[in-house]
Amino acid sequence: MFYEEKDAGGYVALVPEGKFNLVSAPPLKARIDDLVREGKARIVVDLSAVDFIDSSGLGALIGGLKAARQQGGDLRIAAAGDQVKAVLKLTNLDRILSPYATVEEARHGW
Amino acid sequence: MPLEPSSGRLEAEALAKAPAERYDRVVRLAQAIFGAPIAALNLVGTESQYTVASVGYPTGSIPVEESVCRVTVGQDEILEVRDLREDPRFASIPAVAGPPRVRFYAGVPVHGQSGQAIGTLCIFDLVPRELGRTQREMLGDLGAVLERELAVQEEMALAGQVQRLMLPSEPPDLPGIEVAGRVQPAREAGGDFYDWLVIDDRYGDRQLQVVLGDVMGKGLPASLIASEVRAVLRGHSRYYDIGGAVRSTSQTTRHDLEANGRFSTLWAGRVDPASGRLSYVDAGHGLAIIAGPRGPRRLIQEYLPLGTFIEDTWMQASDTLAEDELLVIVSDGVFDVLGDDYDVALTKLPAILDPGLSCAEIVDIVVDYAVSHDATDDVTAVVARRTGEDRS
Numbered sequence: 001m002f003y004e005e006k007d008a009g010g011y012v013a014l015v016p017e018g019k020f021n022l023v024s025a026p027p028l029k030a031r032i033d034d035l036v037r038e039g040k041a042r043i044v045v046d047l048s049a050v051d052f053i054d055s056s057g058l059g060a061l062i063g064g065l066k067a068a069r070q071q072g073g074d075l076r077i078a079a080a081g082d083q084v085k086a087v088l089k090l091t092n093l094d095r096i097l098s099p100y101a102t103v104e105e106a107r108h109g110w
Numbered sequence: 111m112p113l114e115p116s117s118g119r120l121e122a123e124a125l126a127k128a129p130a131e132r133y134d135r136v137v138r139l140a141q142a143i144f145g146a147p148i149a150a151l152n153l154v155g156t157e158s159q160y161t162v163a164s165v166g167y168p169t170g171s172i173p174v175e176e177s178v179c180r181v182t183v184g185q186d187e188i189l190e191v192r193d194l195r196e197d198p199r200f201a202s203i204p205a206v207a208g209p210p211r212v213r214f215y216a217g218v219p220v221h222g223q224s225g226q227a228i229g230t231l232c233i234f235d236l237v238p239r240e241l242g243r244t245q246r247e248m249l250g251d252l253g254a255v256l257e258r259e260l261a262v263q264e265e266m267a268l269a270g271q272v273q274r275l276m277l278p279s280e281p282p283d284l285p286g287i288e289v290a291g292r293v294q295p296a297r298e299a300g301g302d303f304y305d306w307l308v309i310d311d312r313y314g315d316r317q318l319q320v321v322l323g324d325v326m327g328k329g330l331p332a333s334l335i336a337s338e339v340r341a342v343l344r345g346h347s348r349y350y351d352i353g354g355a356v357r358s359t360s361q362t363t364r365h366d367l368e369a370n371g372r373f374s375t376l377w378a379g380r381v382d383p384a385s386g387r388l389s390y391v392d393a394g395h396g397l398a399i400i401a402g403p404r405g406p407r408r409l410i411q412e413y414l415p416l417g418t419f420i421e422d423t424w425m426q427a428s429d430t431l432a433e434d435e436l437l438v439i440v441s442d443g444v445f446d447v448l449g450d451d452y453d454v455a456l457t458k459l460p461a462i463l464d465p466g467l468s469c470a471e472i473v474d475i476v477v478d479y480a481v482s483h484d485a486t487d488d489v490t491a492v493v494a495r496r497t498g499e500d501r502s
Contacts, residue, residue: 055301055324055487058373063371066418089396091394095414096418
C-alpha cells in the first residue's frame with residue numbers, strides 16, 4: 001500500500017490507499033510517529049481510498065492518536081467508507097476516533 | 111517396508127502437514143543453480159515421503175519404499191548417484207523405471223529440531239551427470255538455508271500447539287450448562303482466544319464464566335499478548351465480579367498492551383446454570399448475542415477495548431439466558447466474511463438454532479462457514495446453552 005502526504009501548514013494529511021492492515025499499517029504508523037517528533041502533531045488521516053481496515057489498521061490509528069495527543073496535537077480521520085465505519089462502531093473506537101465526513105471538516109480549527 | 115518410527119520421522123510427518131510456501135524460494139534457487147529439471151524438498155516419514163516444495167515434479171506423497179531420499183536421510187550425508195539405473199537400490203523404483211525416468215540424483219539431508227535428518231533438498235536430472243566439488247558445497251549450503259526455514263516453521267507450529275493447549279480441553283465441572291468453543295488461527299498461532307471456567311462466588315453459587323478475546327494483529331506476537339490477557343483475567347476472576355475482573359485485567363495488562371501498541375477486545379460473561387442469570391462486560395468486542403425462538407438480542411456495551419490509552423469503566427450489564435436460547439460469541443474473523451454487517455449475520459442464525467444440535471456442532475458450523483469463505487483473520491466461536499439438568 002502507498003500513502004500520499006500533504007503538508008497543509010496547519011496540519012498534515014495522510015492518504016492511505018487500498019487495504020489498511022497488518023502489512024500497510026506499520027509504515028503509516030512510523031510516519032505518524034516521525035511527524036509528531038518533528039512537532040507536526042496535527043494530523044488528518046484521509047481514509048477515502050481505504051476499502052478495508054483490520055485490527056492492525058485500527059491499532060495504528062489509535063497509536064497515532066495517542067502519540068499526537070501526548071504532544072498536544074490530535075489525529076482525526078476523514079471520509080471513512082462503510083467497512084471502516086462498521087469496524088469503528090463495532091469496537092466502540094468511534095468514541096475516541098470519530099470519523100469526519102471530509103478532510104475540510106476534520107481540519108476545522110487548525 | 112516402513113521405516114522405524116523415530117523423532118526424525120515424526121517431525122517429518124508433522125511438518126508435512128504444515129504450510130510449505132516458505133521453502134519454495136530455496137527449492138527454486140537449487141533448481142536454477144544446478145540447471146536440473148527437478149528440485150524438491152522431500153520429507154521422509156515412516157511410511158510415506160512427502161514432497162512439500164518442488165519444481166518440475168508435483169507435490170504430494172509416495173510410499174517410502176519408492177524413495178531415493180530415504181537412503182540420504184538414513185546415511186545422514188550428501189548422496190550423489192550418477193545414474194540411478196546402475197544402482198541396485200534404485201534401478202527398479204517407479205520414477206527410474208517409468209516416467210519421468212530420472213537418472214541423476216543429488217540430495218543433502220536437512221535436520222529438524224531433534225537433530226535427526228527429517229528429509230532432503232534434492233535435485234534430479236533426466237541424464238546421468240556429476241557434481242563438482244564446489245557444486246556439492248553449494249548443495250550443502252542450500253540445505254543449511256532450508257534447515258533454518260524448517261526450524262522457523264517448526265518453532266511456529268510448536269508455539270501454536272502451546273497456545274492450543276491453553277484452551278479449555280474439558281467441559282466445565284458444572285451441571286446444567288453445555289459449552290463449546292473453537293479457534294482457527296490464520297497462522298500457526300494468533301490473537302484470538304476463548305476460555306471458560308467455573309466461578310464459585312461467596313454465596314456458594316456456581317457460575318460458568320465464558321470469555322472470548324481478540325488481540326489485534328496476527329501470529330506469534332499477538333498470541334503472546336493473548337496468553338497474558340487470558341491468564342490475568344483468569345487470575346482476577348476468582349476475586350471479583352465480572353466487571354471488576356475486566357477492570358483489574360485492564361490495569362494489570364495496560365503497560366504491556368500499550369508498550370506493544372496493541373489493544374484487545376474482550377467479551378466476558380458469567381451464567382448461572384440454575385436461573386440463567388447472565389452478567390457480562392463487552393469491551394469493544396460487539397459480537398455476542400443471545401439467540402432463540404423469540405429472536406436475537408445483542409449483548410453489547412459502549413466500552414472501549416483494553417489497551418487503548420483511555421481507562422474505561424467497564425461496568426457489567428445483565429440479561430437472562432432462557433433454556434431454549436443460545437449464547438453465541440464470535441470473533442471478527444467470522445464477522446468479516448459476513449461483510450461486517452450485523453443484518454447479514456442475522457440471516458445466518460437459523461442454521462444454528464436447531465435444538466438437536468450440540469454446542470460443539472454449532473461451533474463447527476460457524477467456524478467452518480467462516481474458514482470456507484476465505485476468512486483472512488483468526489476465526490473463533492464459543493456457544494453455551496443451559497441444559498436444565500441442574501435443579502438442585
